[in-house]
Amino acid sequence: MAAALGGRGARRLRLLLSALKPGIRVPRPGPAAALSSSVTSARVAVNGVHLHYLRTGDGEHVVLLLPGMLGSGETDFGPQIENLSKKLFTVVAWDPRGYGLSRPPDRDFPVEFFERDAKDAVDLMKALKFKKVSLLGWSDGGITALIAAARYPSCIHKMVIWGANAYVTDQDEELYQGIRDVSQWSERTRKPLEALYGFNYLARTCEKWVDGIKQFKHLPDGSICRHLLPLVQCPTLIVHGEKDPLVPRFHADFIHRHVRGSRLHLMPEGKHNLHLRFADEFNKLVEDFLQ
Numbered sequence: 001m002a003a004a005l006g007g008r009g010a011r012r013l014r015l016l017l018s019a020l021k022p023g024i025r026v027p028r029p030g031p032a033a034a035l036s037s038s039v040t041s042a043r044v045a046v047n048g049v050h051l052h053y054l055r056t057g058d059g060e061h062v063v064l065l066l067p068g069m070l071g072s073g074e075t076d077f078g079p080q081i082e083n084l085s086k087k088l089f090t091v092v093a094w095d096p097r098g099y100g101l102s103r104p105p106d107r108d109f110p111v112e113f114f115e116r117d118a119k120d121a122v123d124l125m126k127a128l129k130f131k132k133v134s135l136l137g138w139s140d141g142g143i144t145a146l147i148a149a150a151r152y153p154s155c156i157h158k159m160v161i162w163g164a165n166a167y168v169t170d171q172d173e174e175l176y177q178g179i180r181d182v183s184q185w186s187e188r189t190r191k192p193l194e195a196l197y198g199f200n201y202l203a204r205t206c207e208k209w210v211d212g213i214k215q216f217k218h219l220p221d222g223s224i225c226r227h228l229l230p231l232v233q234c235p236t237l238i239v240h241g242e243k244d245p246l247v248p249r250f251h252a253d254f255i256h257r258h259v260r261g262s263r264l265h266l267m268p269e270g271k272h273n274l275h276l277r278f279a280d281e282f283n284k285l286v287e288d289f290l291q
């Protein structure tokens with residue numbers, strides 16, 4: 001089932017300005033959605049779940065957008081879905097299982113959850129009959145993109161990641177702990193996600209995410225995917241916001257060092273949400289890199 005999402009640019013999502021993901025726009029659930037009419041919404045059965053995705057553009061080059069924790073295509077990528085060239089690209093933005101409109105099932109975090117997301121993402125692209133795609137992965141979505149590129153190299157053309165980390169340190173663990181209790185989040189941060197998920201699901205899933213990501217701390221080198229980085233073959237652009245309060249610079253440097261031939265682009269004023277705050281600059285950077 002594919003339905004056009006109504007609305008013009010401004011009717012995008014409701015505003016979520018937050019410490020976690022400042023500047024994110026979040027949709028009201030239901031038909032009063034927020035993106036332009038060229039954006040379609042659909043679900044497809046993949047690996048035993050119904051994965052939801054948005055799709056726009058009719059360019060030859062297929063680009064998959066991968067959202068961060070608790071995110072969805074619509075909440076995390078408004079300016080990319082609206083403004084990446086529709087002539088050059090076919091843009092797909094997916095909701096990983098348990099997030100956004102890819103529910104049920106409820107989200108869970110077995111230690112292989114990123115591997116599962118990577119396989120789901122690649123299998124979704126196959127279900128849509130795309131042979132080779134480029135990946136744009138933010139934060140947790142960047143981790144998923146790295147794993148997908150390492151494990152399924154023949155399916156991936158190019159990749160851009162930002163706000164990702166290949167392993168977990170003590171410092172990261174402290175940062176995670178700081179966002180665990182959503183009732184401590186600012187109202188502005190919490191409200192839109194609460195509207196999408198309901199308070200209980202949001203609170204439970206955030207706690208489960210923190211427990212889930214902390215599992216990696218107990219693996220050798222705290223590895224999430226650091227052992228896979230040498231397997232990445234595709235041209236890779238790593239973007240890092242030098243003012244990112246959630247993901248320290250050393251994570252971007254590490255990925256840059258271990259992904260052969262990768263490029264690191266620093267945005268001095270960028271925070272974690274650099275693709276939203278500096279959307280035009282980010283989109284141009286991405287379009288130039290992908291071409």
Ligand code: TYC
Pocket residue numbers: 067068069138139140141172175176179246247
């Ligand atoms: N990885 C999270 C995301 O997908 C963001 C995040 C990073 C949260 C570090 C907390 O300490 C943290 N958006």
